Amino acid sequence: MQNSNRIALSVDCVIFGFDENKLKVLLIRSDLKKYQGKWWMVDPLGHLFWSNGTTGVSPGGDITPISERENWFVSLPEEKGPFGSFYRDGKNATYKYYSNKSWRGIDIQQLNNFRKYGENYRDEVARISHERLHSWGFNSIGNWSDSMAPGIASTEATWDAASKTMNGTMVAPDGQGGTAKMRSTVVYTPDGKRVFSMFMPGPDGKEMPTMRITYTRRK
Numbered sequence: 387m388q389n390s391n392r393i394a395l396s397v398d399c400v401i402f403g404f405d406e407n408k409l410k411v412l413l414i415r416s417d418l419k420k421y422q423g424k425w426w427m428v429d430p431l432g433h434l435f436w437s438n439g440t441t442g443v444s445p446g447g448d449i450t451p452i453s454e455r456e457n458w459f460v461s462l463p464e465e466k467g468p469f470g471s472f473y474r475d476g477k478n479a480t481y482k483y484y485s486n487k488s489w490r491g492i493d494i495q496q497l498n499n500f501r502k503y504g505e506n507y508r509d510e511v512a513r514i515s516h517e518r519l520h521s522w523g524f525n526s527i528g529n530w531s532d533s534m535a536p537g538i539a540s541t542e543a544t545w546d547a548a549s550k551t552m553n554g555t556m557v558a559p560d561g562q563g564g565t566a567k568m569r570s571t572v573v574y575t576p577d578g579k580r581v582f583s584m585f586m587p588g589p590d591g592k593e594m595p596t597m598r599i600t601y602t603r604r605k
Contacts, residue, residue: 439526443519445511446496449474453489462492472497543570550574569593578603 452462463469477488496507503510519527543554552572557565568586575581580601588594 437526439524439528440519441528443515443527443531445499445508446493448493448495449476449491450494451476451484451489451491453484453487453491463497469497469500472500541570543572568596 465473472493474491476491499507499511541556543552545552554570556568570584573581582599584597585593586596
């Protein structure tokens with residue numbers, strides 16, 4: 387390869403971020419002697435970062451066609467009833483039978499989420515999805531995710547080398563159609579642990595802790 391300032395990458399998932407309104411890939415040029423002169427996906431302590439996530443997270447969206455096969459179902463909700471909003475019209479579906487036809491369908495997944503969790507099912511599904519993905523060891527999600535599932539947030543942070551602490555601020559959805567300002571800290575402890583804490587305004591407007599996660603490196 388000829389000497390060049392360009393870097394060639396071939397990956398399945400790349401994480402991007404904004405820097406002064408410019409879109410940049412999350413590759414960090416480390417000042418640690420071990421990585422000097424090289425570009426890596428690393429955390430502030432120089433530990434290599436590996437993105438492990440699903441390609442898509444969503445409360446629904448896959449439509450089940452029902453046209454000309456209504457007798458396949460034991461029952462279907464009334465379209466003029468409380469579940470009528472989950473019906474959809476489609477055309478030229480990838481399914482072979484419907485490839486050149488117009489059809490009527492229903493989003494069964496969203497309908498069942500609505501039945502189980504009520505009108506705010508999207509918020510509840512987002513919360514549960516976060517808990518499950520975290521418990522399964524995922525640290526990212528893919529491009530084909532519903533914006534309500536991951537919750538799009540704008541985050542900025544600074545690194546304090548002396549205390550080995552990352553201090554950040556975040557503006558994220560508040561679950562009520564608006565946004566909320568939050569503060570976070572990531573502390574790297576001498577015993578090799580990483581403690582993530584998040585704070586946000588409480589009902590009285592004063593800051594309150596909302597989450598604390600301690601990560602322990604597997605030995």
